Amino acid sequence: MSGLEKALFNLKFTTKQLNRQAQKAGKDEQAERAKLKKALSQGHQDVARIHAQSAISKQNQKLNLLRLGSRVDSVASRVQTAVTMRQVTSSMIGVTKGMDSAMKTMDLEKISAVMDRFETQFEDLDVATGYYENATSSATAVGTPQEDVDRLMSQVADEAGIEMSQEMDAQRVPSAANLEEVKEDGLGERLRALRS
Template sequence: MEKKQSVKSQKNEKTQKDKLKKAIEQGNMDGARIYAQNAIREKNQSLNYLRLASRVDAVASRVETAIRMKSVTGSMASIVKSMEKSMRDMDLEKITHVMDQFERQFEDLDVQSVYVENAMNQTTTLSTPAEQVDLLISQVADEHGLALGMQMGSVPSEKVQHAETDELTERLNRLKQKN
């Protein structure tokens, strides 16, 4: 929903810029000023909708993580009960088996947490190469005679993020096959 509103605001911004251009061509500076303000407002509104969409995606990921954590917690509770029984019987073989299960649950939890964290990071990271982003910013600034007041940093490359995601996905799949 928010993404659709962002696109709508972007279209409205373009419309306002077109009107601004016509007002300048006609020498209507008061009208041009109004259209410029409208265009800026639409752009800001578009960005705000995108920020909101990103936050909603992040919250959805956190809710999904909480649901997964609940299932892991249930598994841990049953393992702890098994541990208590084994401790009463003092069967070292059973205790070792239960402890191995407990450690596997923690490993699974770590892999799932890292996977979800990376997925959340990717929802808020630009998928456009940093060089293209920097170039576009420079072009727009040059077109309008603006000086860049900030240093443009680089975003980690998509290949590195993709490789990390592939590795985590592979580990998660192996864990699923074990269980």
């Protein structure tokens, strides 16, 4: 086994380990979501907030591990391409020697067979290059932690059919009905000011 093949093996092994760790972080995230749901149903907002933060932390850890695994896999694809290129190069040398002998004799069957081998080598190279191009992926943007915590708490509460406490409602944007009440109170105060 050459140095490149050993490196390829180690890279693939590392990718598998990172994916396993990401799966574990995903399971931990689900456990924290379950604890969040339980704390919300019992009315413990502070405990629920801690579990929401932990769930988001585990989710971010999972995403970071998946991104890193993707990057390692991308490097592994490049190494795989290098290994394939070396194999293709050695095959090409054999094909070229075969072509030289076929061209000297001008045997059409030999020339056709050499050209078939040549085309097969290029198809293999195209497949390896296509695999590398498909291995790359883009990263997703992550919002601010506080917004994520509030969103996750609301989502879990909605799923569980739990009413959020007044504390959470005060942090949210006022509803249209509340804005209408504020507007009417302002109009009433201005009317009283005009009368006096």
